[in-house]
Amino acid sequence: MKRAVIVICDSLRRDLITPADAPFLCELGRHSAQFTNHTSVFPSTTRASAASIATGCRPARHGLLGNTMALDEGNGLVCLSVGAPDFRDRLYRATGRTLHVPTMAERIARRGGEAIAFSNVSPGAAYFLDPDGWGWVYNPAGSFGPGRRPLPAGEGLAVGKGEAGDNAVTERFCAEVLDDRAPTLALLWLSEPDFTGHHAPLGSPEHRRAIAAADRNVRRVAETVARLDPAGEDILFVVGSDHGMETVAETIDLDKVLTEAGLKRASRSTEIVGAPNGTAAVLYFADPDGPLVAEVAKFLEGQAWAGQVFTGNRLAAIGLPAASAARIAVTMRTEDRPNPYGVSGHSAIVRDPSGEKDVTGFGQHGGLGPNEQRPFLYVSGGGFAPGLRTARSSLVDIAPSVLRHLGLAHADLDGRALPQQPPA
Ligand SMILES: [Zn+2]
Incomplete structure (x- = not known):
């Protein structure tokens, strides 16, 4: 029986995988197909990334446009956190659906298989791996079985974010999920090094300890996979991250800036609503075809802190819908300069x-x-030969690769199944 195992080390930047901090990942990389031009989606947030990994589609098609989103629940647009435990239900009530395309869990369940996800990040990022309850999703804020049946508290994940919680989740994932339940798809989403990276400088001793903790947890899973499938024929083993990180240079209060410029009536007014997404924002308009869109875009282009401003068809080019209430995406300007620990990149x-x-x-x-x-x-097993893959790849290529391994259809996704052999 073919199986797939995915481990995501949230926020682990490719260039921060070093022999000193991540010795196991360095070794695993040498024995895996290693994708050296791998990219995230936009917005490069955990929740949008989780939906893209789960569906093989960019936000334009799966509909989850970031870590925050503006919804109209009957009283005009309001920005909500996608991470909150109740966001999935509010999205469903406001729009009549969750994700707009099927997840791997759905595709697998429809063919009689089973998907189990253990996620130690925000509830939103966990639930959008399988928002309609085709399989099992475990998260400290609440866990669900098929049909979104809530699991009793004793069966859930009673852990916190960080190293100790990740260790406990990984141990249970290996013993209960990989060894005993042996589902078609098993996914483990670790909170480190993201959790520490948001609370400490990149490359600091704390951040490096968090990378080392993630490295040890990947080792635990890899050793379990190797024991279950010594020949690497049945289990496709995917280890990666959802995005990297930049160092925060300054914080821009977008609502305040737009209000002071006379483009927004008040910070909490609903004619234009900015959804902050870390080093980017998506702007929603009550009148998406009105003249305010072009005025705001022009204003943003003139701001020193702005990087790129996307409107119209350029939204489609970065994987956002071109004709929703979200009409502008703005990224923040980035700089190469290193932080005090020698880690490059500020924004x-x-x-x-x-x-x-x-x-x-x-x-x-x-x-x-x-x-x-x-x-x-890094991808190993399931016919993937070790070696470097230098062509561009993306988070959306993971689902089609898993579905191909399982013998399931995958031609309708944004992503493409990854090459099993290195280029000739
Ligand atoms: Zn993340």
Whole structure:
């Protein structure tokens, strides 16, 4: 029986995988197909990335446009956190659906298989791996079986983010999921090094310890996979991250800037609503075809902290819908300069009203900066020969590769199944 196992080390930047901090990943990389030009999606946030890994499609098609999204629940557009435990239900009530395309869990369940996800990040990022309950999703905020049946508290994941929680989740994942339940697809999403990277400088001793912790957890899973499938024929083993990080240079209060420029009536007014996504923002308009869109875009293009401004067909080019209420995406300007620990890359971020703390000097992501768009990807087993793959790959290529391994259809996805052999 063919199986697939996926491990995501949230936020682990490809260039921060070093022999000193991640000795096992360095070794695993040498024995895997290693994708050296692997990219995230836009916005490069965990929740949009989770949906893209789960569906093989970019946000334009799966419909989850970032870590925050503006929804009209009957009283005009309001920005909501996608990470909240109830966001999935609010999205369903407001729009009549969750993701717009099937997940791997659905495709597998329809063919009689089973998918189990253990996710130690935000509830939103966990639930959008399988928002309609085709398989099992475990998260500390609440766990669900098929049909979105809530699991009793004793069966859930009673852990916190960080090393200790990741260790406990990994141990249970190996023993219960991989060894005992042996589902068609088993996915483990670790909170490190993302959790520490948001609270400490990149490359600091704390951040490097978090990378080492993720490295040890990947080793636990890899050793279990190797024991279950010594020949590497039945289990496709995918290890990667969802995005990297840049260092926060400054924080821009987008609502305030737009209000002061006379483009928005008040910080909480609903005619234009900015959805902060770390080093980027998506702007939603109550009148998406009105003249305000072009005025705001022109204004943003003139701001020193802005990187690129996307409207119209250019939204489609970065994987966002071109004709929804979301009519502008803006990335923050990035700089190459290193932080005090020698880790390159700085970016401004957009203020998120839900996070009041000053995070200058710590890690963040969401935009198109070169370091946040630098996740890693190692694939082994299932016919993948070791060696470097230098052609561009993306998070959306994971699902088609898994589906191909399982003998399931995958031609209708944005992503393409990854090459099993190195280029000739
Ligand atoms: Zn992430």
